[in-house]
Amino acid sequence: MTTAPLDALWLRNLSPAPDAAVRLVCFPHAGGSASFFFPMSRALAPDADVLAVQYPGRQDRRSEPVVTDITLLADRVADRLAAASDGRPLALFGHSMGSLVAFEVAERLQAHGTPVSALIVSGRRAPHLRREEDVHVRSDDGLVAELRALSGTDSELLGDEEILRMILPAVRGDYRAVETYLRRTPARLTCPVLALLGDSDPRVDPDEARGWADHTTAGFDLSILPGGHFYLVREQPAVLAAIRERLGILPVAG
Template identity: 60%
Template sequence: MNPPVDDDRWIRRFDPRPDAGVRLVCLPHAGGSASFFLPVARAMPPSVDVLCVQYPGRQDRRTEPLLDTVPDLADQVAAALLPWTDRPLAFFGHSLGATLAFEVARRLEREKGLVAAALFASGRRAPSTHRTETVHLRDDDGLIAEMRGLSGTDARLLGDEEILRMILPATRADYRAAETYVYEPGEALRCPLVALVGDDDPKVTVDEAAAWADHTEDRFDLRVFPGGHFYLADHQAAVIKVMTERLTAP
């Protein structure tokens, strides 16, 4: 298979590793963009090629129609990744991205027989657990308050009214996707699964993260870090170490 062309709307490859044995697909949180994972792309060893997913409605895709359901997003991401399956794919998703990574991995395994090298689910409860959440129904001020409370958005953006109003529609669509997601029971994944969570995360408890164990037939690990929903901002090196060790293990 020829190397994939780096012009797909969905995929950003910030630091190509042409000789890597595995590709790590990174999926952002609600309101996030592919560039959130630029530090990950630069920090991974040469043996791991990082692909960062760019959802529609933000940055260079800001004029495109939004997608506000996990199934629609998962269908599109899975299709966009097919040209990249000349190497095994692993997945890292944070918050909404974790649910989406799970659904993409399910589709590739079920429909294409492609078992992921690993799934790293960060800052998100297991698909089989449920909370009633309605952030996507709040007015703009309520949505902004949520964003400020979770500390996942650059404070400079939150202070710029013009930019803020520009990113709100995409953020609301992402919240709608995350909060209206309904898990459809099915076969567990056949790949190793690692759940990562902050011990003070208001969006997911440690027990809800531990329930990811029910979604794999392979090895499961739970890693708990000090911090809230965006614990990984303070523990980037440790999170990268977890992924590197799993992806480079013999």
């Protein structure tokens, strides 16, 4: 099998582990970037080869237009992952918006004969469950208020006007993608799905997270951890343990 090299513009190998038996691809939240997953990639190496997706419109891709359609974003990522498939089991992890992108990517890979081994979703209700939300049409102040409410962005950064001007276009575009997304047709994956959730997440409740069970034929589990929407930062050891268990890799001895 001929394997194309990774598209480094889209797929960042933050802590390369070429000898790992499994590859894990991580999808960021709205406004987020690949670098959010550096601690995770470092902690899982060398047992998992972790890739993080870099969406257009942020950091070194800031000059590119933000992709404001989840399905279009998934098309682009799935094409690149399929081209770079190297025969190792491939698992996907997404947080918040990233859960939707990861789900759509998993469906595309499955349809093209390269199903993923596991889908791990975090901080997001199931794709067929919709809430009426309007964050993407709010003023800049409204966007900042949303970021503060979710506690995922350093408060000092939110007070820096220059930084805000750089990040808000991506945040707004990503929220538009999420808030206009609707899964109109049921889709079931042939891989197991694990949903992770903070117990005080203001945007997702346990019943909404359990809805992911409707999108797999291979088993579903839900793990609720302490914290809000960005529980996975403080609860990283528990998140890593859940990922290792799902991927079938043992913790590093030490």
